Amino acid sequence: xxxxxxxxxxxxxxxxxxxxxxxxxxxxxxxxxxxxxxxxxxxxxxxxxxxxxxxxxxxxxxxxxxxxxxxxxxxxxxxxxxxxxxxxxxxxxxxxxxxxxxxxxxxxxxxxxxxxxxxxxxxxxxxxxxxxxxxxxxxxxxxxxxxxxxxxxxxxxxxxxxxxxxxxxxxxxxxxxxxxxxxxxxxxxxxxxxxxxxxxxxxxxxxxxxxxxxxxxxxxxxxxxxxxxxxxxxxxxxxxxxxxxxxxxxxxxxxxxxxxxxxxxxxxxxxxxxxxxxxxxxxxxxxxxxxxxxxxxxxxxxxxxxxxxxxxxxxxxxxxxxxxxxxxxxxxxxxxxxxxxxxxxxxxxxxxxxxxxxxxxxxx
Amino acid sequence: xxxxxxxxxxxxxxxxxxxxxxxxxxxxxxxxxxxxxxxxxxxxxxxxxxxxxxxxxxxxxxxxxxxxxxxxxxxxxxxxxxxxxxxxxxxxxxxxxxxxxxxxxxxxxxxxxxxxxxxxxxxxxxxxxxxxxxxxxxxxxxxxxxxxxxxxxxxxxxxxxxxxxxxxxxxxxxxxxxxxxxxxxxxxxxxxxxxxxxxxxxxxxxxxxxxxxxxxxxxxxxxxxxxxxxxxxxxxxxxxxxxxxxxxxxxxxxxxxxxxxxxxxxxxxxxxxxxxxxxxxxxxxxxxxxxxxxxxxxxxxxxxx
Numbered sequence: 001x002x003x004x005x006x007x008x009x010x011x012x013x014x015x016x017x018x019x020x021x022x023x024x025x026x027x028x029x030x031x032x033x034x035x036x037x038x039x040x041x042x043x044x045x046x047x048x049x050x051x052x053x054x055x056x057x058x059x060x061x062x063x064x065x066x067x068x069x070x071x072x073x074x075x076x077x078x079x080x081x082x083x084x085x086x087x088x089x090x091x092x093x094x095x096x097x098x099x100x101x102x103x104x105x106x107x108x109x110x111x112x113x114x115x116x117x118x119x120x121x122x123x124x125x126x127x128x129x130x131x132x133x134x135x136x137x138x139x140x141x142x143x144x145x146x147x148x149x150x151x152x153x154x155x156x157x158x159x160x161x162x163x164x165x166x167x168x169x170x171x172x173x174x175x176x177x178x179x180x181x182x183x184x185x186x187x188x189x190x191x192x193x194x195x196x197x198x199x200x201x202x203x204x205x206x207x208x209x210x211x212x213x214x215x216x217x218x219x220x221x222x223x224x225x226x227x228x229x230x231x232x233x234x235x236x237x238x239x240x241x242x243x244x245x246x247x248x249x250x251x252x253x254x255x256x257x258x259x260x261x262x263x264x265x266x267x268x269x270x271x272x273x274x275x276x277x278x279x280x281x282x283x284x285x286x287x288x289x290x291x292x293x294x295x296x297x298x299x300x301x302x303x304x305x306x307x308x309x310x311x312x313x314x315x316x317x318x319x320x321x322x323x324x325x326x327x328x329x330x331x332x333x334x335x336x337x338x339x340x341x342x343x344x345x346x347x348x349x350x351x352x353x354x355x356x357x358x359x360x361x362x363x364x
Numbered sequence: 365x366x367x368x369x370x371x372x373x374x375x376x377x378x379x380x381x382x383x384x385x386x387x388x389x390x391x392x393x394x395x396x397x398x399x400x401x402x403x404x405x406x407x408x409x410x411x412x413x414x415x416x417x418x419x420x421x422x423x424x425x426x427x428x429x430x431x432x433x434x435x436x437x438x439x440x441x442x443x444x445x446x447x448x449x450x451x452x453x454x455x456x457x458x459x460x461x462x463x464x465x466x467x468x469x470x471x472x473x474x475x476x477x478x479x480x481x482x483x484x485x486x487x488x489x490x491x492x493x494x495x496x497x498x499x500x501x502x503x504x505x506x507x508x509x510x511x512x513x514x515x516x517x518x519x520x521x522x523x524x525x526x527x528x529x530x531x532x533x534x535x536x537x538x539x540x541x542x543x544x545x546x547x548x549x550x551x552x553x554x555x556x557x558x559x560x561x562x563x564x565x566x567x568x569x570x571x572x573x574x575x576x577x578x579x580x581x582x583x584x585x586x587x588x589x590x591x592x593x594x595x596x597x598x599x600x601x602x603x604x605x606x607x608x609x610x611x612x613x614x615x616x617x618x619x620x621x622x623x624x625x626x627x628x629x630x631x632x633x634x635x636x637x638x639x640x641x642x643x644x645x646x647x648x649x650x651x652x653x654x655x656x657x658x659x660x661x662x663x664x665x666x667x668x669x
Contacts, residue, residue: 060568060572061571061572062568062571062572081571082568082571082572083571083572083573083574083575083576087572088572088573089568089569089572091565091568091569093565095563095565095566095568095569096569097566097569097570097584098566098588099587099588108570108573108575108583109573109574112573112574112575112576112579113574156573157572157573160573160574
């Protein structure tokens with residue numbers, strides 16, 4: 001990991017965005033605050049309608065916040081029109097100008113900034129090289145493939161050298177293989193250009209593989225901000241744990257809190273040590289999550305016990321679904337070794353061993 | 365060469381389609397193209413003494429008198445100033461009408477196409493309402509608005525802005541106002557049809573790439589709705605050039621346009637060959653305008669392909 005400078009490129013402070021009026025009014029964003037650091041690959045992750053695109057549009061300037069402030073390197077930009085913000089966008093459907101060639105598309109921003117012709121031409125050539133589109137410079141945008149359009153959109157947005165690049169689900173229109181390639185290409189490009197990327201997606205895998213930090217959003221709020229590891233291993237809320245990866249949810253009571261961990265007495269009577277989500281308040285019943293790969297099925301012993309209900313083979317690993325004695329279903333993911341079964345069959349009694357530090361107590 | 369069954373049946377299909385369109389083709393021949401040939405023939409005949417033509421007597425008088433007139437005293441040919449004035453007025457007012465309806469229609473169409481879908485239909489409906497009323501009545505309505513004792517003049521004099529009523533009636537301005545009023549929907553509708561298809565994210569992309577509002581208009585919106593601009597201009601320019609009722613009522617007897625000149629020759633002028641020649645000349649003018657537009661349209665069309 002390269003060292004990231006500790007300076008905020010974008011600061012979003014208490015931003016709300018209301019749409020509609022009267023009883024039909026709803027908040028697409030509800031008092032959202034987040035800091036995005038310089039040179040960071042930052043992802044807004046959430047299901048459709050969670051407000052991630054709205055937040056991006058507010059930063060781009062296509063909409064204005066109902067309340068709150070947005071700072072770009074300390075300067076309030078929330079009320080500036082989009083053409084006065086040193087921020088560029090890669091649109092979901094690319095929005096390439098159909099009446100211009102590839103080169104004209106890429107040069108458009110520089111031309112609008114009033115750069116001299118020679119400078120525009122040089123920069124366009126440089127961008128074409130960066131996205132490997134030199135051969136197609138004079139093509140119309142309708143005469144190139146989806147992946148190539150994606151590259152042109154990227155080159156067009158990068159050409160004016162924005163302080164921050166906004167990407168609105170730019171890979172969603174591509175097929176699986178091309179998407180994987182573009183993920184790596186985007187990541188490399190971000191590293192090479194050193195521009196802050198704000199990336200919007202609903203694809204958790206995309207978010208985990210590409211981002212430096214992720215903000216998980218739901219219903220107009222940011223639920224958690226953190227590195228992919230934080231988000232995956234230490235989800236703060238049930239929504240986050242559910243949206244990203246698979247989880248087993250257990251109930252229990254927490255005692256003996258110290259240094260971010262606590263003693264959890266599960267409803268089955270078993271006691272495990274678990275990390276506590278930030279902002280966890282003790283008292284009452286708490287929810288504990290265990291990722292399927294952080295638990296192990298064992299023939300005897302373990303903190304939990306139950307009966308094997310189904311065994312599903314996935315090639316690299318096997319999912320063993322165990323009905324706990326308390327009634328809940330618990331999934332264990334076990335890595336496969338060659339020519340050896342997982343050792344359990346439907347109907348077998350099994351124990352579940354949860355690794356040290358393998359459980360997390362949620363705050364809600 | 366033997367034809368297989370598929371080719372045969374395809375041939376039969378084509379023949380059947382011809383049959384289907386036969387009634388329409390018949391009407392077009394009898395009602396449109398036929399009379400055109402009659403007009404063409406009339407334009408090359410000698411005029412009758414009380415209208416009509418002298419059948420079978422070939423003459424170029426009709427055509428020469430489109431642009432020239434014979435001097436009463438020495439029989440020399442001079443330019444027909446009156447005809448040239450009318451021709452110039454027709455072309456000028458039609459161009460003005462096209463430009464003014466474009467300037468008024470463009471923002472209107474843009475406004476409609478940016479409304480939510482449901483209210484869009486209502487706006488389009490409102491634009492088409494004038495079509496429900498006869499052209500004659502709409503023209504008389506315009507007369508009521510602009511005449512010396514009309515609404516505009518009474519309001520202006522009532523407010524003390526002017527002492528004397530503005531003489532708008534029986535001027536070129538009156539004809540222009542009338543034509544703009546009547547033909548505006550013909551400009552708005554094709555413009556709207558074009559703008560409705562416009563991807564508004566392209567406009568956002570323009571703003572995002574530092575284009576000001578004016579630059580977005582010139583560099584993105586206008587090139588993309590050019591087919592609508594061309595279609596609207598054709599639809600306004602052509603009927604303007606041949607306008608008859610509007611100049612007759614609002615222009616008075618003095619400010620004639622080509623349509624009025626043609627009517628005059630077939631009526632009081634009793635010069636059918638001249639009327640026929642002017643009609644055909646008008647048609648040729650329209651065709652030249654159309655060709656010019658079509659060439660432009662196909663060029664911009666290629667831009668999208």
